[in-house]
Amino acid sequence: MPSRPARPRRALSRPRLRTAFLGAAACMAVLAPAATGTAAGTAADTASGGADDPVLQRQIDRLVSESGGPPGVIAVLRSDSRTRVLRAGVSDLATGRAPRAVDHMRIASTAKAFSGAVALSLVGLGDLDLDDALRERLPRLPAAWGSVTLRQLLNHTSGLPDYTSDAEFLAVVTADPRHHFDSRRLLDYVADEPLRFTPGSRYAYSNSDNIAVALMAEAVTRTPYERLLGELVYRPLGLRDTSLPQGYRMPKPYLHGYDMSDPASPEDISEVLSASGVWASGxxxxxxxxMTRFVRGYAGGALYGNSVLREQRRWIAGASEPAGPGGNSAGLGIFRYTTRCGVVLGHTGNFPGYTQLVAATPDGRRSLTFSVTRQINASVDPARLERLRAVQENFVCSLLRTPR
Structure with a gap:
């Protein structure tokens, strides 16, 4: 049974919305866990235990039992044909149901890896080139942005101003969190702004980058981005329960995401925001x-050839948002996480009610999907974020030690 019900949904404040859309990462905290461990679920949740599982289980139990922690955590570790599922807390405070691997969730900025997958697949097919510039593919965008290339968009060195920081955009979301945006016009909010720096000169994570990537893919193929996802990513990797909605509703069953600003009175915010305002960025x-299927194929290079893979893995200094486990460096639509036990490739993300990590070994044979049902934000609680990263690193180490 859940420890306490969630209170009714209320409007999010401007500071919380700003934090949410910037994809920084806010703290985790807790309720007494209603369900913990690797309790039985559906067939997709069937797990074979590992030697490290009791230790890892205690760590995620602690995440959901500390004051202010997330109501639920689920981690899926897979190596070749062996799958381990660990979970703590609940997926829904109203029912006390345990998290399951088949529950839907908002994947936040790990969606940027999907736009990377689409763009790099088109590069592999010869439809796009990494040196294609905005002035060539999207001439309607400001001329001052024209020299920005696809490569710079994918590794966040473009200098594009982030539309999610724009005062007008934030005012619209604050007034009506479920406002339906024209996703293909999101960059209009910053169209009157110059580049933040000379393209390619430095790294700066920006949600605008992946909106531009999706628009470039649409321009060159004359195909909606949602259809490109299906043809170039979902179908080749066997994704059956992944979609890019425009509204705020979640498909059932789903992991409920919570605002834990007041740990004594958690708020279900799973459906508080319209996905149209983040589109290809989140x-x-x-x-x-x-997500396990996705990251194994994406990190392992299953969607394109070795020449594209080499370009994708040209690493530069830069961390995902929130930072992933270990040392972070940025590639094209992917990050390298160098832990004390070895390297994995993937992406992180956060959105109101959710924080995500997906990672796999460079050959795609071992993977970790780690999801919590509260946003983790470094600007709000950096110490708790560091504790989360430490737990994620321990999971990566267990993954890398697991016999194939």
Whole structure:
């Protein structure tokens, strides 16, 4: 049974919305866990235990039992044909149901890896080139942005101003969190602004980058981005429960995401915001099971050839938002996480009610999907974020030690 019900949804404040859309990462905290451990779920949740599982289980139990922690955590570790599912807390405070690998969730900025997958697949097909510039593919965008290339968008060295920081955009979301945006016009909010720096000169994470990536893919193929996802990513990797919605509704069953600003009175905010306002930058809904399939194929290079893979893995200094486990460096639509036990490739993300990590070994044979049902934000609680990263690193180490 859940420890306490969630209070009714209320409007998010401007500071909380700013934090949410910037994809920084806010603290985790807790309720007494209503359900913990690797309790039985559906067939997709079937797990074979590992030697490290009791230790890892205690760590995620602690995450959901500390004051202010997330109501739920689920982690899926897979190596070849072996799958381990660890979970703590609940997926829904109203029912006390345990998290499951087939539950839908907002994947936040890990959606940027999907736009990377689409763009790099088109590069592999010869439809796009990494040196294609905005002035060539998207001439309607400001001329001052024209020299920005696809490569710079994918590794966040473009200098594009971030539309999610724009005062007008934030005012619209604050007034009506479920406002339906024209996703293909999101960059209009910053169209009157210059580049923040000379393209390619430094790294700066920006939600605008992946909106531009999706628009470039649409321009060159004359195909909606949602359809490109299906043809170039979902179908080849066997994703059955992944979609890019425009509204705020979540498909059932789903992991409920919570605002834990007041730990004594958690608020269910799973459906508080419209996905249309983040689109290719963070609007995708998926499941832990599908994200496991995705990151194994994406990190392992299953969607394109070795020449594209080499370009994708030209690493530069830069961290994902929030930072992933270990040392972070940025590639094209992917990050390298160098832990004390070895390297994995993937992406992180956060959105109101959710924080995500997906990672896999460079050959794609071992993977970790780690999801919590509260946003983790470094600007709000950096110490708690560091504790989360330490737990994630321990999970990576267990993954890398697991026999294939």
């Amino acid at each position: 609007g995708i809904v998926s499941t832990p099971a599908d």
